[in-house]
Amino acid sequence: MAGARLSVSVSRLLRRLEPLFSSRHYCSLASPCAVSYSQYGEPSKVLRFLTDVDVPDVRDDQVSVRMLAAPINPADINMIQGVYPIKPPLPAVGGNEGVGEVVSVGLQVSDLQPGDWVIPADSGWGTWRTHAVCPASELRKIPNDIPLEAAATLAVNPCTAYRMLSDFQHLQPGDTIVQNGANSGVGQAVIQIAAARGLVTINVVRNRPDRSSYFELEMYLKGLGGHYVITEEGLRRQDFRDIFKRLPRPKLALNCVGGKSATEILRHLETGGTMVTYGGMSRQPVTVPTGSLIFQDIKVVGYWMTQWNKRQTDSQESSEMLSTLCDYVRQGKLQAPSNVQVPISDYMAAINSTRDAFSTKKQILTMSS
Numbered sequence: 001m002a003g004a005r006l007s008v009s010v011s012r013l014l015r016r017l018e019p020l021f022s023s024r025h026y027c028s029l030a031s032p033c034a035v036s037y038s039q040y041g042e043p044s045k046v047l048r049f050l051t052d053v054d055v056p057d058v059r060d061d062q063v064s065v066r067m068l069a070a071p072i073n074p075a076d077i078n079m080i081q082g083v084y085p086i087k088p089p090l091p092a093v094g095g096n097e098g099v100g101e102v103v104s105v106g107l108q109v110s111d112l113q114p115g116d117w118v119i120p121a122d123s124g125w126g127t128w129r130t131h132a133v134c135p136a137s138e139l140r141k142i143p144n145d146i147p148l149e150a151a152a153t154l155a156v157n158p159c160t161a162y163r164m165l166s167d168f169q170h171l172q173p174g175d176t177i178v179q180n181g182a183n184s185g186v187g188q189a190v191i192q193i194a195a196a197r198g199l200v201t202i203n204v205v206r207n208r209p210d211r212s213s214y215f216e217l218e219m220y221l222k223g224l225g226g227h228y229v230i231t232e233e234g235l236r237r238q239d240f241r242d243i244f245k246r247l248p249r250p251k252l253a254l255n256c257v258g259g260k261s262a263t264e265i266l267r268h269l270e271t272g273g274t275m276v277t278y279g280g281m282s283r284q285p286v287t288v289p290t291g292s293l294i295f296q297d298i299k300v301v302g303y304w305m306t307q308w309n310k311r312q313t314d315s316q317e318s319s320e321m322l323s324t325l326c327d328y329v330r331q332g333k334l335q336a337p338s339n340v341q342v343p344i345s346d347y348m349a350a351i352n353s354t355r356d357a358f359s360t361k362k363q364i365l366t367m368s369s
């Protein structure tokens with residue numbers, strides 16, 4: 001019995017020492033750094049780039065993580081502005097999503113080991129930093145055999161897309177769905193997951209300032225598996241309506257934008273269809289024609305991934321979702337959104353680019369030098 005305890009302790013000790021000898025070393029910036037804020041407000045005013053950040057010793061229930069990459073999502077900016085429903089205690093580190101590599105684990109940690117890739121289990125964890133020490137319970141292990149940018153962007157947008165395609169309508173191969181903001185990170189994931197399930201997608205995007213960039217975007221979204229790509233204006237034209245002579249009307253509409261764009265996609269739903277609002281990029285309210293509710297039995301609902309995660313942490317459904325998404329990635333059915341990788345020290349330029357109209361490129365902060 002004593003021998004067994006001794007060997008467990010030795011193996012845990014070895015696990016703690018392993019990173020010192022590991023060949024899987026990601027060259028991080030010379031000193032631990034973080035993008036932090038001490039008050040809510042405009043990112044350009046409140047964000048600070050901290051260097052030589054103190055990294056505490058790892059307690060028994062904790063894990064030391066070297067962050068590898070973390071995207072900048074619209075919600076991250078809203079959180080810094082203080083207008084998001086989650087307000088992390090200040091001072092806080094920016095970023096909700098990202099992937100890190102476990103460097104060492106405390107003596108009580110049995111389900112993680114050095115070299116594992118982890119993502120935050122909850123919002124507000126603070127991913128825009130090079131190093132973190134936290135309780136193991138704040139992290140979820142994900143496979144480390146998928147591309148880094150796919151891992152860094154897995155937890156929010158593909159999961160949101162997956163749930164919206166699974167939980168609101170019973171969709172079968174050949175069914176149609178319509179979405180606006182189709183070139184957003186979520187929209188790109190919707191196109192690919194829908195294609196993997198044999199669903200037909202109608203993808204609505206904002207018109208571009210010139211024809212060639214619109215054409216490029218259309219080709220990109222069709223390359224991901226999108227069937228139809230159309231502008232918000234095009235959606236109202238009769239020739240577009242004619243596609244429903246050969247295509248079933250959508251059972252599901254996914255609304256990233258709000259305002260007129262939401263009303264337009266809702267109008268194309270079949271009787272009994274559902275519109276799920278998950279974003280409000282236009283900052284305009286959703287207006288629903290009375291007739292759609294009364295005569296067409298359209299359901300109008302909202303979805304928030306954070307809420308789902310709170311209810312489903314560690315559930316089988318959650319594990320199945322992550323495992324299916326990683327399988328899609330390995331099978332080449334799901335790729336990371338179109339992206340640009342930017343060193344964390346250039347975070348402000350990356351935030352500004354995130355707010356540019358017509359970009360379609362997710363900014364991903366990388367933590368290596």
Ligand SMILES: NC(=O)c1ccc[n+]([C@@H]2O[C@H](COP(=O)([O-])OP(=O)(O)OC[C@H]3O[C@@H](n4cnc5c(N)ncnc54)[C@H](OP(=O)(O)O)[C@@H]3O)[C@@H](O)[C@H]2O)c1
Nearest residue numbers: 160183184185186206278279280281282303304305357358
């Ligand atoms: N509810 C949830 O659980 C959940 C989960 C993930 C994301 N979201 C939300 O979903 C939205 C998209 O997130 P993301 O990470 O996919 O974003 P993203 O990759 O940054 O894409 C932003 C999208 O919004 C469009 N857009 C920007 N300003 C607009 C405006 N004024 N009017 C119409 N469209 C506009 C952009 O189109 P252009 O290319 O034409 O500029 C682009 O398609 C955000 O509101 C985010 O907070 C919600």
